Amino acid sequence: MANMIPMTKMIPALLEADQLPELARQALVAEAELTPKPGLVDRRGSGAHSDLSLDIMQRSARAIAPYFATMAAASCMAPMDRFLRAEVAAIGREAEAAMLRATGGSNAHKGAIWVLGLLVTAAAQSDSLHSGVVAKDAAFLAQLPDSARPQLVSHGDLVRSRYGATGARGEAYAGFPHVVTVGLPALRGARARGLSETNSRLSSLLSIMASLEDTCVLYRGGDEGLQTVKRGAKEVLVSGGPGSAAGDEALRRLDRELFARNISPGGSADLLAATLFLDAVERGLYDVERDTSLLEGSHGTD
Numbered sequence: 108m109a110n111m112i113p114m115t116k117m118i119p120a121l122l123e124a125d126q127l128p129e130l131a132r133q134a135l136v137a138e139a140e141l142t143p144k145p146g147l148v149d150r151r152g153s154g155a156h157s158d159l160s161l162d163i164m165q166r167s168a169r170a171i172a173p174y175f176a177t178m179a180a181a182s183c184m185a186p187m188d189r190f191l192r193a194e195v196a197a198i199g200r201e202a203e204a205a206m207l208r209a210t211g212g213s214n215a216h217k218g219a220i221w222v223l224g225l226l227v228t229a230a231a232q233s234d235s236l237h238s239g240v241v242a243k244d245a246a247f248l249a250q251l252p253d254s255a256r257p258q259l260v261s262h263g264d265l266v267r268s269r270y271g272a273t274g275a276r277g278e279a280y281a282g283f284p285h286v287v288t289v290g291l292p293a294l295r296g297a298r299a300r301g302l303s304e305t306n307s308r309l310s311s312l313l314s315i316m317a318s319l320e321d322t323c324v325l326y327r328g329g330d331e332g333l334q335t336v337k338r339g340a341k342e343v344l345v346s347g348g349p350g351s352a353a354g355d356e357a358l359r360r361l362d363r364e365l366f367a368r369n370i371s372p373g374g375s376a377d378l379l380a381a382t383l384f385l386d387a388v389e390r391g392l393y394d395v396e397r398d399t400s401l402l403e404g405s406h407g408t409d
């Protein structure tokens with residue numbers, strides 16, 4: 108695997124191209140560690156997953172990070188065209204295989220490989236670190252043909268034919284609206300209101316959950332399950348949000364309900380990771396010496 112990045116290709120402003128994969132890894136770990144997340148793996152346990160744990164999520168993040176580096180390197184050396192799209196798709200499929208090896212066959216981060224892979228590739232050759240610009244470039248790349256796409260039928264395909272949900276592909280083709288116009292404003296709005304970093308990240312996740320057509324939820328819980336997730340997330344937010352007594356009570360109710368119905372908002376979790384990634388990229392957060400900037404505040408205790 109060629110993951111050397113030419114030193115001449117620097118990201119303008121504060122980031123260098125080889126810092127992007129590390130930020131992507133940090134975003135995945137920060138998402139996994141964020142607690143308490145309804146139905147999802149977090150520091151408390153496995154949520155609605157019998158085959159995932161925090162340790163498995165962390166192993167998966169470590170296993171796929173080198174592939175983000177390979178994508179960034181490929182992006183530095185090529186224009187944004189169908190050849191780069193094909194190369195990134197091939198690297199993405201290698202990353203999925205590495206994830207499955209690291210997790211003993213569990214699907215920890217398939218959606219995240221797609222979302223962060225596209226964003227890392229776009230950011231590595233963007234003249235701007237503005238989240239909207241990076242997301243738009245990533246959308247352009249996603250829309251180019253994936254010539255080696257296997258003929259397998261995924262859960263997303265089944266849900267698309269049953270409910271018409273466009274899922275992870277639709278989110279990317281549209282320029283990641285749940286990241287740029289939902290997750291990021293919610294994260295920053297919560298910070299501006301003085302919420303802790305943990306509660307700001309939870310507010311961002313819940314805002315995404317309140318409107319996303321999450322194909323993981325649809326696959327396991329059907330349309331009724333999706334309405335439960337959307338309604339429950341809105342209820343937490345309108346009750347005062349995470350950190351308020353009523354909001355925390357509504358969050359605990361939602362968590363119990365998703366656990367009982369075996370529903371997990373995995374797509375929303377991936378888009379929270381993408382939100383944290385773009386937030387860090389735009390703010391030039393990466394700190395080579397300390398290597399911890401994005402992970403601070405993800406422990407559920409601040």
Ligand SMILES: CC(C)(COP(=O)(O)OP(=O)(O)OC[C@H]1O[C@@H](n2cnc3c(N)ncnc32)[C@H](O[C@H]2O[C@H](COP(=O)(O)OP(=O)(O)OP(=O)(O)O)[C@@H](O)[C@H]2O)[C@@H]1O)[C@@H](O)C(=O)NCCC(=O)NCCS
Nearest residue numbers: 196199214216217218219224261263274275278322373374
């Ligand atoms: C475009 C691809 C992502 C393939 O998409 P498709 O829809 O065909 O495939 P799925 O297998 O259904 O995976 C999609 C995953 O995307 C996440 N997701 C769901 N809804 C959305 C949404 N609206 N927006 C964004 N992202 C979304 C979600 O991933 C997370 O959930 C997974 C865990 O869920 P779980 O229920 O446990 O899943 P399983 O174990 O599979 O099933 P159960 O039996 O347990 O129920 C976890 O992976 C999270 O990450 C969906 O799962 C893309 O893969 C693709 O085409 N790749 C080709 C390579 C390529 O072009 N790459 C380029 C850039 S890298």
Ligand SMILES: Nc1ncnc2[nH]cnc12
Nearest residue numbers: 139147148215373376377
């Ligand atoms: N924390 C999490 N729990 C379960 N599935 C996920 N997919 C991405 N992040 C996840």
